Amino acid sequence: MLNATIDADLFRESIDVIAALVTECRLHTGPDGIRMRAVDTANVAMVSMELRKDAFEPFSATPGELGIDIAKMKNILSMMSKGDAITLSLPEGGQKLEISFRSYRYSITLLDANTIRKDPNPPTIELPGIAVIAGDTLNNAIKAAAVVSDKIALGIDPKAESFYMSAEGDIDHIKLQLVKDELKSLKAAEARSLFSLDYLKDMGKVMGKSAEVEVHLGIDHPVRFKFDFADGNGHAEYLLAPRIEAD
Amino acid sequence: MLNATIDADLFRESIDVIAALVTECRLHTGPDGIRMRAVDTANVAMVSMELRKDAFEPFSATPGELGIDIAKMKNILSMMSKGDAITLSLPEGGQKLEISFRSYRYSITLLDANTIRKDPNPPTIELPGIAVIAGDTLNNAIKAAAVVSDKIALGIDPKAESFYMSAEGDIDHIKLQLVKDELKSLKAAEARSLFSLDYLKDMGKVMGKSAEVEVHLGIDHPVRFKFDFADGNGHAEYLLAPRIEAD
Amino acid sequence: MLNATIDADLFRESIDVIAALVTECRLHTGPDGIRMRAVDTANVAMVSMELRKDAFEPFSATPGELGIDIAKMKNILSMMSKGDAITLSLPEGGQKLEISFRSYRYSITLLDANTIRKDPNPPTIELPGIAVIAGDTLNNAIKAAAVVSDKIALGIDPKAESFYMSAEGDIDHIKLQLVKDELKSLKAAEARSLFSLDYLKDMGKVMGKSAEVEVHLGIDHPVRFKFDFADGNGHAEYLLAPRIEAD
Numbered sequence: 001m002l003n004a005t006i007d008a009d010l011f012r013e014s015i016d017v018i019a020a021l022v023t024e025c026r027l028h029t030g031p032d033g034i035r036m037r038a039v040d041t042a043n044v045a046m047v048s049m050e051l052r053k054d055a056f057e058p059f060s061a062t063p064g065e066l067g068i069d070i071a072k073m074k075n076i077l078s079m080m081s082k083g084d085a086i087t088l089s090l091p092e093g094g095q096k097l098e099i100s101f102r103s104y105r106y107s108i109t110l111l112d113a114n115t116i117r118k119d120p121n122p123p124t125i126e127l128p129g130i131a132v133i134a135g136d137t138l139n140n141a142i143k144a145a146a147v148v149s150d151k152i153a154l155g156i157d158p159k160a161e162s163f164y165m166s167a168e169g170d171i172d173h174i175k176l177q178l179v180k181d182e183l184k185s186l187k188a189a190e191a192r193s194l195f196s197l198d199y200l201k202d203m204g205k206v207m208g209k210s211a212e213v214e215v216h217l218g219i220d221h222p223v224r225f226k227f228d229f230a231d232g233n234g235h236a237e238y239l240l241a242p243r244i245e246a247d
Numbered sequence: 248m249l250n251a252t253i254d255a256d257l258f259r260e261s262i263d264v265i266a267a268l269v270t271e272c273r274l275h276t277g278p279d280g281i282r283m284r285a286v287d288t289a290n291v292a293m294v295s296m297e298l299r300k301d302a303f304e305p306f307s308a309t310p311g312e313l314g315i316d317i318a319k320m321k322n323i324l325s326m327m328s329k330g331d332a333i334t335l336s337l338p339e340g341g342q343k344l345e346i347s348f349r350s351y352r353y354s355i356t357l358l359d360a361n362t363i364r365k366d367p368n369p370p371t372i373e374l375p376g377i378a379v380i381a382g383d384t385l386n387n388a389i390k391a392a393a394v395v396s397d398k399i400a401l402g403i404d405p406k407a408e409s410f411y412m413s414a415e416g417d418i419d420h421i422k423l424q425l426v427k428d429e430l431k432s433l434k435a436a437e438a439r440s441l442f443s444l445d446y447l448k449d450m451g452k453v454m455g456k457s458a459e460v461e462v463h464l465g466i467d468h469p470v471r472f473k474f475d476f477a478d479g480n481g482h483a484e485y486l487l488a489p490r491i492e493a494d
Numbered sequence: 495m496l497n498a499t500i501d502a503d504l505f506r507e508s509i510d511v512i513a514a515l516v517t518e519c520r521l522h523t524g525p526d527g528i529r530m531r532a533v534d535t536a537n538v539a540m541v542s543m544e545l546r547k548d549a550f551e552p553f554s555a556t557p558g559e560l561g562i563d564i565a566k567m568k569n570i571l572s573m574m575s576k577g578d579a580i581t582l583s584l585p586e587g588g589q590k591l592e593i594s595f596r597s598y599r600y601s602i603t604l605l606d607a608n609t610i611r612k613d614p615n616p617p618t619i620e621l622p623g624i625a626v627i628a629g630d631t632l633n634n635a636i637k638a639a640a641v642v643s644d645k646i647a648l649g650i651d652p653k654a655e656s657f658y659m660s661a662e663g664d665i666d667h668i669k670l671q672l673v674k675d676e677l678k679s680l681k682a683a684e685a686r687s688l689f690s691l692d693y694l695k696d697m698g699k700v701m702g703k704s705a706e707v708e709v710h711l712g713i714d715h716p717v718r719f720k721f722d723f724a725d726g727n728g729h730a731e732y733l734l735a736p737r738i739e740a741d
Binding site: 140141143144147148171172173174175176177178182 | 566569570572573597598599600601602603
């Protein structure tokens, strides 16, 4: 059972977090809010998102699992205007999610949750270095790197007390180095890993709207991005596997 | 003979009304203004438009029939800026319409009116229900329906004193219900017909700019939309045939 | 050797001037600034551009020739924001141009100047008529002509003391006539030549941003456009060969 009302923009932010990686997901409802975790089809990246009940008003839900077609949800959200309040409701055991706003009432048949990949286990990875940077700085760096290459190295240089990203094209390269006072904060530890820009570009668009993003890094290890959204009532994480550096 | 000056935006609105359905038309001039009526190539929809002489300053015309290439007219109008005054002039018996604005002078060869379909007769159809709604509400409803389906039902529920539209997709549906105080006015009468969204989407874009649109409906009958434009000096009607409801 | 810092917008204007005609060029550096001259691949049009050292702060350069990939340069410039200062630096004898702004550092391998067409000689052509008009008026006239044709005649009518442009389509035509007080200035001399709109459209977009453009014309002769950019520290010329008027 779900009966919840939320500002259309906040809900759109939540769906955008998910849409950067997957086209469908299992959304878990419960008395504390909604949450999801999924890996992309290539098993390279993972997204987890939770939206606490305080983002809604009112909110009531029993534990449940909703199979959501993310693309369809984005389509419906595109009809909404700034300031619209949207109400999601699903009766106990129901298979049709009703989405209403203004005088509209959409009735969406849920996907069979059994046809959607099971939720991945939360991985336990030790990532010693942490740089905290503004979301738009991170997104701009990703876009800048895409001009010369299709991959990017992210790293921390403990001696220079800096976070850096660098991209090598066939004949050109670009480097961005942010020293401590250009960062929100830095937990310095030797770190450097290479990542595919394909994934990062989509993640970057979402993270670009956050005031700050934690970037957790190791040596040839995945990167974990942590950030809040929905006025602090939403929390998201992206985990992205490294690429092998070909020398 | 035609010699008429009009604000570029008002003339653009008139051409947009026509362009939603046909790519060429016979424009009738006369001492009271200009008017046209045409059916689309598939004989599914009809547009009629009149622009009274008060929309122009000055305006003088003798009775005549101009073959207009609507697409070309839109191209020329795209060159004009807000506030431009455009002058249309055609000498008696002439075949070249001169369109001038600022220091520009376009000379457009008219289409041979004999090569354009004859004007349809004004149909006499009794449509007992009438809902008057804001143009942007109507346009948004059409766009919302297009998310789930390619056809839409428009109807009036006399008991609930409401106007509704609903669209059924393969597994999803959407319904918009507007009760009396959400409407400009309602003449309640049992009504419900199904229409192709292809046509309605183009009409909706035009009608979305009008403060109010009269929607005339019957049971499995055409829908007639009536609305004003050009600061009240233009009047337009769209008539759209219903689709058979497959059950 | 080059070491120069400039406002990103001013540098973008300079690159746009070149990009209207060629995709790569030899950029000449020297103590007074940078300059280039190139013809397009079809030998129909020529661009010359100079950006004086006063546009930079600081600026120091020894005589040199840089092979520039214009498309790549535009890509990098697209990453910059209003107000960014960008620094170009190339060590003596170096083959990698470093472009830095904010905390970014791009390293671009220069093209081998020997693989780029040699600079054309500055042509000596006598063009007796000169009209000086606002850049946006010129650009709008070019766009208006493109609605009916793919070529345009530019001319000066000494009797009417006017500059005109006219375009003939298969059945339509457009004419724009600007008399003396609609022009910045006019050196009247009988002139009329026909030009391809393909070239003019790209040039027009660039010239449209200039407060005034000198248009030098003769009879069935090339047209020369002269205009300043970069707050007066840049100067550019386009030369375009006429088309044969088919009668």
